[in-house]
Each structure stands twice: as C-alpha cells, then as structure tokens.
Amino acid sequence: MGFHVDQVYLPQPCSICSMYCVEAPKKGGATFFSDTFAAYESLSGEVKEKLKDSRALNCCLQQLSAICATPAEHSAAHPVFRTHPLMGRKSVYVCMGATRKIIGLSETEGKEMIELLFAQQARREHVWTHSWAPGDLLLFDNRRITHGREGFDLQERRTIRIVMVAPELPF
Numbered sequence: 001m002g003f004h005v006d007q008v009y010l011p012q013p014c015s016i017c018s019m020y021c022v023e024a025p026k027k028g029g030a031t032f033f034s035d036t037f038a039a040y041e042s043l044s045g046e047v048k049e050k051l052k053d054s055r056a057l058n059c060c061l062q063q064l065s066a067i068c069a070t071p072a073e074h075s076a077a078h079p080v081f082r083t084h085p086l087m088g089r090k091s092v093y094v095c096m097g098a099t100r101k102i103i104g105l106s107e108t109e110g111k112e113m114i115e116l117l118f119a120q121q122a123r124r125e126h127v128w129t130h131s132w133a134p135g136d137l138l139l140f141d142n143r144r145i146t147h148g149r150e151g152f153d154l155q156e157r158r159t160i161r162i163v164m165v166a167p168e169l170p171f
C-alpha cells in the first residue's frame, strides 16, 4: 500500500495512531514512514507559492473500503500544506490513492502537482522503515507523517492492531 494518511477522507482525521504487532511475516511487510515537513521544505519556492492556499479532495482508499466497512463515498477537502497545530510547521498533506484532485486547478495541472508532491514524500532521505517483530509498539503523529506498507507473501500472516485517536480539523 502506498504512502497515506489514516482517515484523510474524514473531515477530522485522527491525530495520533498506534500500531502494535501481533504477528509478522518472515520477510517483507515493513511499514514506511515519511517526514512530510521535510517533503514541504524540499519543494521549490514556486510550488510553495502556487499551492499555498490550495485544498485537495481526498476520497476513501479503495483498498480500505474493500477490507473495512468504510463507505467508499467518504471524502473531505483539506489544505495541501497542513500546518502542525503544536509545532507551527507546514507539511505536504496529500495521500497516494486518496488525493483525487487539487481544487481550482485543471485536471492535468492538478495531477502533475499531486505527482510532484507524492514524489517528495517518497524521497529516500525522507523515509524511515520499520521491520516488524511481534510485541513492537509504535506511535506516530498522523498530522505530519504519511505511512505505507511493503508487500509480503500473502500465505504468511501479518497482524497489526491499530488504534487511532484525537480527531482534529486540519488547517
């Protein structure tokens, strides 16, 4: 699964997520965490200026609606550059698979911008990878981290218990 923000399709996504590993595959299944402050800071001044007041439309991930009971029609518009409420720093707040368009831009231009923002999130120097072992517990700030999952052999089991708390309105 590509980089994403949990619950980004809701008006108030959770702020903090915890992940607890019950079972891990022998190979693969790691979680990637991307620093979206760094993604923002690495953008050109031109792109920062162009998108400074833009909002993006985020829709429920198709994968989620297939495996959870989340209605596929859930969607929410959020700032492309979210400001962290405690740290005051800006981040790239888009989500692979969920961000469909940038409101006010043509489809072509919006797509180009979204691809550019995804590429910044996925830059190797912005990503930290955690390989799971049973008993591992991770907490992360869903307001400023995007995360994704490495593939693994589906004959093996990977069980991660996830708790999402403290919904907040992005600004």
Ligand SMILES: [Fe+2]
Pocket (backbone or CB within 6 Å): 004, 005, 006, 147
């Ligand atoms: Fe997730």
